[in-house]
Amino acid sequence: MLNGSIGTTRRARRGMLREWRLHALSVFSLAVAFVCLGAALLVLTNLRAIEERWSRAGRASIYLKDNAPAQDVEQLKTALSAVQGIVGVRYVSPAQARQDFGQTEAGPKAALAALPVDAFPASLEIEVRPDVTDSELESMVGKLKQLPAVDDVETYQAWTERLSRLIRGGVAAAALLALVVFASVLAVVGSTIRLALQRRRTEVEVLKLVGASDRFIKGPFLVEGSAQGALGAAGAVALLAALFFVVRGRLDAELAGLVGVEPSFLPWYVVVGMIGVGMVLGTVAALLGLRRLVTV
Structure with missing residues (x-):
């Protein structure tokens, strides 16, 4: 054969x-x-x-209102750090946000970096555990949006x-x-x-x-x-x-x-x-x- x-x-x-x-x-x-x-x-x-x-980004951006008192922001940061499922919280000031956009010297980011500091919102960047489900994250976002110092919350799930x-x-x-x-x-x-x-x-x-x-x-x-x-x-x-x-x-x-x-x-x-x-x-x-x- x-x-x-x-x-x-x-x-x-x-x-x-x-x-x-x-x-x-x-x-x-x-x-x-x-x-x-x-x-x-x-x-x-x-x-x-x-x-x-x-889908495994494990992060969310909490955009703060312009008139949010610094004390309320600090209390919110402390409260988020104690929430089960959140492993990290970082405050990003408007100046820091503009600096992040200005890492390049040309292109759209450079044009954004030329805007005044007030054009950039302050935010809290949170990191969540990978095992946090979508429903748990949605529940957390719903509660955060009701806080007086919070303007909007972006979880990137829509994308x-x-x-x-x-x-x-x-x-x-x-x-x-x-x-x-x-x-x-x-x-x-x-x-x-x-x-x-x-x-x-x-x-x-x-x-x-x-x-x-x-x-x-x-x-x-x-x-x-x-x-x-x-x-x-x-x-x-x-x-x-x-x-x-x-x-x-x-x-x-x-x-x-x-x-x-x-x-x-x-x-x-x-x-x-x-x-x-x-x-x-x-x-x-x-x-x-x-x-x-x-x-x-």
């Missing part, structure tokens, strides 16, 4: 080398299709990382919810794109295998005359289809990786700091899955392409 598999692989390799232009065009077409799918998965991967980071809706829409779009890619793989590989079989019609007829089984005849074509699918997916991953690292190298570090995560490439299991799916689809497409031309 091992010798038969080796022989089938060798015949498939000879066939692909003999008609390398045909197979190279097929692999290129598959790579283009898989690049589209891989790019969608790459965007979703990083959006999920941002969602997870934001997380918006991002979650965006990701759900992206997953649906990626699923639809995957169906289009799968159909493209079946069509491209199936057409390539049929054309390869037509070019080797004489060879196939001679094999059948000498008593070769249909499995023996089909074997190299199935290997070729599988190889086309795997090479197309692998080429797409390599191209995506090159583009990703070029873009990441030029990405502003402040943007990564703003969203809270560094851009990451596709996880290894997604890469392996793409190549495996390409291999399986290539084999199925080859089977469909041979169905009418070689009897079972």
Whole structure:
């Protein structure tokens, strides 16, 4: 059985080398299709990382009223420090807020830093334990908003919810794109295998005359289809990786700091899955392409 598999692989390799232009065009077409799918998965991967980071931010900003007495603010800070679930409280004065915005010398932050100190609200930045649930945090926020010295409370959950809706829409779009890619793989590989079989019609007829089984005849074509699918997916991953690292190298570090995560490439299991799916689809497409031309 091992010798038969080796022989089938060798015949498939000879066939692909003999008609390398045909197979190279097929692999290129598959790579283009898989690049589209891989790019969608790459965007979703990083959006999920941002969602997870934001959902576990564990912090909230309590914006204070302009006329809030310093004594009330200090009492509020002391009371918050004693609340179960809060691990840290930091007071940010208007001057400190403007200084934080003025860390850069150009851009929107510099324009904001040029505003007077009164344009920036004072706030209390609190950190909560990761095990605090959303309902507990909402209850805490509701109570804080009722305090006379508090103007508003920002927990950043609204942004997380918006991002979650965006990701759900992206997953649906990626699923639809995957169906289009799968159909493209079946069509491209199936057409390539049929054309390869037509070019080797004489060879196939001679094999059948000498008593070769249909499995023996089909074997190299199935290997070729599988190889086309795997090479197309692998080429797409390599191209995506090159583009990703070029873009990441030029990405502003402040943007990564703003969203809270560094851009990451596709996880290894997604890469392996793409190549495996390409291999399986290539084999199925080859089977469909041979169905009418070689009897079972």
